[in-house]
Amino acid sequence: MSMDRIVVAGASLGGLRAAEAVRHEGFVGDLIVVGAEQHFPPYDRPPLSKEILKGEWEADRGRLKVIEHLNADLVLGRRIVRLHHARSEVELDDGSRIGFDGLVIATGAAPRMLPSIDVTTPGVFVLRTYDESVALREALAHSPKVAIIGAGWIGCEVAATCRGYGLEVTVVEYFPQPLERTLGPVMGAWAAEVHRSRGVDLRLGVGVKGVTGEGSVERVELEDGSSIEADVVVLAIGVVPETGWLEGNDFDLDNGVLCDETLRVLGTDNVVAVGDVARWPNAMFGRVMRVEHWSNAVEQASVAAHTLVHGAELAKPYVAVPYVWSDQYDLKIQYVGTAGTFHSVLEGSLEADKFVVGYESDGVLVGALCVNSPARMIRYKRFIATHPQVENISANLP
Amino acid sequence: MKITLNLDLCAGHGQCEDAAPEVFTVNDEGLVAQLIENPGEEYRAKVEDAARRCPADVITVEG
Numbered sequence: 001m002s003m004d005r006i007v008v009a010g011a012s013l014g015g016l017r018a019a020e021a022v023r024h025e026g027f028v029g030d031l032i033v034v035g036a037e038q039h040f041p042p043y044d045r046p047p048l049s050k051e052i053l054k055g056e057w058e059a060d061r062g063r064l065k066v067i068e069h070l071n072a073d074l075v076l077g078r079r080i081v082r083l084h085h086a087r088s089e090v091e092l093d094d095g096s097r098i099g100f101d102g103l104v105i106a107t108g109a110a111p112r113m114l115p116s117i118d119v120t121t122p123g124v125f126v127l128r129t130y131d132e133s134v135a136l137r138e139a140l141a142h143s144p145k146v147a148i149i150g151a152g153w154i155g156c157e158v159a160a161t162c163r164g165y166g167l168e169v170t171v172v173e174y175f176p177q178p179l180e181r182t183l184g185p186v187m188g189a190w191a192a193e194v195h196r197s198r199g200v201d202l203r204l205g206v207g208v209k210g211v212t213g214e215g216s217v218e219r220v221e222l223e224d225g226s227s228i229e230a231d232v233v234v235l236a237i238g239v240v241p242e243t244g245w246l247e248g249n250d251f252d253l254d255n256g257v258l259c260d261e262t263l264r265v266l267g268t269d270n271v272v273a274v275g276d277v278a279r280w281p282n283a284m285f286g287r288v289m290r291v292e293h294w295s296n297a298v299e300q301a302s303v304a305a306h307t308l309v310h311g312a313e314l315a316k317p318y319v320a321v322p323y324v325w326s327d328q329y330d331l332k333i334q335y336v337g338t339a340g341t342f343h344s345v346l347e348g349s350l351e352a353d354k355f356v357v358g359y360e361s362d363g364v365l366v367g368a369l370c371v372n373s374p375a376r377m378i379r380y381k382r383f384i385a386t387h388p389q390v391e392n393i394s395a396n397l398p
Numbered sequence: 399m400k401i402t403l404n405l406d407l408c409a410g411h412g413q414c415e416d417a418a419p420e421v422f423t424v425n426d427e428g429l430v431a432q433l434i435e436n437p438g439e440e441y442r443a444k445v446e447d448a449a450r451r452c453p454a455d456v457i458t459v460e461g
Contacts (some may be wrong), residue, residue: 011429017450046453065455294453295413302447325453327412332428333411374428381416 003101003270003309004029007090008072009080010106011241012034012042013064014297021305031072032098033089038077041066043130046189046294046396047239048329049157052133053140054164055237062130085249085268096250101370102308103263105246105257105273108299109239109292116210117235123217124233128153141164144231147171147220149208151178151322153326155236156191159200160328170201170228172220172235182324182335186342187357187369190350192303198329203228239292241277255279256290262315263304268311272304277318283319284385285338285366321381332374336381337367343390346397347376356380399437399445400418402458405429408421418444422457 006022008015009176011033019033035042041063044054072298075092081090089097111126113119119126123144125136134156140146146162148155151173156392162169165198175181177188192202208225211233220228241256250267256279258266263280273280275297279290300309300318307315326333331353340359346368348355356376365388368380379398388396401421410428414421421441425431437445442459449457 044453094442258439293412295451297449302450323411323413325409327409334411374412375424375426378412378424381412 003027003095004102005100006031006102006308007098007100008033008104008106009083009090010104010108010242010275010277011040011074011076012106012108012275013036013044013294014108014277014301015104016042016066017107017198017298017301018106018272018305019072021302022102022104022309023067024072024302025305025309027305027309029101031070032075033072034075034078034080034092034098036077036079037129038073039063039130040076042086044294045128046325048130048133049127049154050161052130052159053137053161060128069070080245083246084251085251085271088270090245092169101270103271104304104308105271105277106244106275106297107245107277109276110240111167111235112238112240114208114235114237116208117149118211119235121211121213121217122215123213123231124211125237126235127158128239128301132259134172136232140167142207143167144229145170145229145327146232146234147228147230148234149220150237151175151191151195151202151204151239152181152233152236153179154323155234156195156328158234158236158327160198163198163200163329168201169199170203170220170230171195172203172206172228173209174205176205178204180204182339183369184339184342185196186357194328194331201228209276228287229260237269239276241290243277252279258288260318261319262307262312263300263318264307264312265314270308273302278304278320282338283317284321285361287338288324289338291320293322296320318379321384323377323381332372334374334377335367336370337365337384340366343393346393358393359391363389363391365390365393378386399439399442400431400460401428401445402460404435404458406454407454408456409454411453413453414448414457417451419446421445422448441461 180188259280370377383398
């Protein structure tokens, strides 16, 4: 089959880098990039809860760089509502259709919602786009009481940013500790102390019933019967992959679109997926995973573009030790690897806020939490790739 | 190949060292340091990969 036109669905980090990568792989045909957001170049997302929300960066600094000779047709402010795979067409929200020979799925993820909270209520915010970050920043300028629902990476970063503004902040988390799903209960307790000691009121292990108020939000009602006064509520309970438009094509869409190890969507020979939306078997850990990190989208874009342009015979597997970072207060938090069980403090001390903690699975080191230790992190990334046994690990550290 | 590093932007992500360990390292202050001043063409693919993978846009490759 000749590859004359490639459509990239999604114009954020993964889509943009995939578009660049298909050019890098030598594709000279029509390249069409469709994105739901109007801004181009798109805004990078990590600064939206930090530098942009803090007002530290002028707007354009938050935009992604784009290579000079991308030579792509951009279709912005349009959503793809359906993939007609048998016809090799995507259908847009204005009813138009675009045919393709190759397709990159890079539609990312959308904030997870709570059925009990109407996010159009004045004072209620989610944080995924540049416009949402600016809207939240403007609201924070009026010295509100802030309640954050969800103590994942975004919730914790927004809490830190709000404390930086000197605001009263309460964080509600359903799990017993903040960041527990990523860092586990032991280091979750450390994260709780990080936020408490800097003045955040944490309400842990409790669900949210809803929000109340006259005209705008005034209170968050919790399932234990208590409530929190709040003029600003940020809903930050994670994201769900944007796969609704792929339904009806016999793809496996359970928690992202299922790909093979080369990021080709299963059941296709001309569709690949990258970033938050893609689930693939990562041979590094022998697990099928979906990773929402910045670096994952960038690295997958290169591999997926290679798979799409050169075909199955030349395709290479994407084998990775994932990397994610978070900046909270004066802490540079970096995690390499995948989720595991707390093993031990490998270096430094928690009291000094400078340490490396190891995580294991079946006796093998699979993850390392590095705090204020950037020079060590990349050594651990390589170390984890060698599948080190945790037994006697202190004698074998990188 | 000429490489320019904007150290003001560097946040110690270490992705450059991961991509091109012969050319870049992260020092104890958590900042990128260059191990080869003007790397030869044999490193181009790795250096370009390092630039692309840097979340802070620290690395510019010229020529």
